[in-house]
Amino acid sequence: EDQVTQSPEALRLQEGESSSLNCSYTVSGLRGLFWYRQDPGKGPEFLFTLYSAGEEKEKERLKATLTKKESFLHITAPKPEDSATYLCAVRGDGGATNKLIFGTGTLLAVQP
Amino acid sequence: DTGVSQNPRHKITKRGQNVTFRCDPISEHNRLYWYRQTLGQGPEFLTYFQNEAQLEKSRLLSDRFSAERPKGSFSTLEIQRTEQGDSAMYLCASSSTSMYGYTFGSGTRLTVV
Numbered sequence: 001e002d003q004v005t006q007s008p009e010a011l012r013l014q015e016g017e018s019s020s021l022n023c024s025y026t027v028s029g030l031r032g033l034f035w036y037r038q039d040p041g042k043g044p045e046f047l048f049t050l051y052s053a054g055e056e057k058e059k060e061r062l063k064a065t066l067t068k069k070e071s072f073l074h075i076t077a078p079k080p081e082d083s084a085t086y087l088c089a090v091r092g093d094g095g096a097t098n099k100l101i102f103g104t105g106t107l108l109a110v111q112p
Numbered sequence: 113d114t115g116v117s118q119n120p121r122h123k124i125t126k127r128g129q130n131v132t133f134r135c136d137p138i139s140e141h142n143r144l145y146w147y148r149q150t151l152g153q154g155p156e157f158l159t160y161f162q163n164e165a166q167l168e169k170s171r172l173l174s175d176r177f178s179a180e181r182p183k184g185s186f187s188t189l190e191i192q193r194t195e196q197g198d199s200a201m202y203l204c205a206s207s208s209t210s211m212y213g214y215t216f217g218s219g220t221r222l223t224v225v
Contacts, residue, residue: 004154032213034213036216041218041219041221042218042219043116043118043203043205043216043217043218043219044155044203044216045216046213046214046215046216049213087154087155089154098143098207099145099157099160099168100155100157100214101157102154102155102156103154104152104153104154105153105154
């Protein structure tokens, strides 16, 4: 069964203090690993899709990387507006749909 | 096009009542998904439509839940005889066949009292 585990559950950073969030996954035939950002009371907002080990993508202060077993979301010099829950999800090749299996997220708080 | 639209944003209902939520996807997207999210958890898959056909339903979707997508446009999710355990955020998302990621709406927050 496809599974996603995110760590840590919560992370508190000072503004400018860089760090990384981890997403470990088990999936039969990875067809994409996805990162989303979710603000309180809102739906997830798409950030990145990674398809193969070694792939990297960047957007502003965020950089996502992928290996065969895990993905990292690196946050460089974060600002308070980066505070949110970051969700990781995978799509496998089992079944006829492209549903995503989500982890429970990492709640990031960036203090000024 | 302003993205995926969900209505209502909030719904409070008494236990045992029926509720219906609506989702209007991005117009060119033919795939539509319903997810449920409880506090501190990631979204859990409920059901998936391609055009008007419902192709997959999660075992989380009990007999009290039904979803439709007439004419392959908007979709509705109905919950009959609501229970307190149904309290959650119900999220709708859509995608096209040419992309694997999808766009979520802002969700409908259901509270069953």
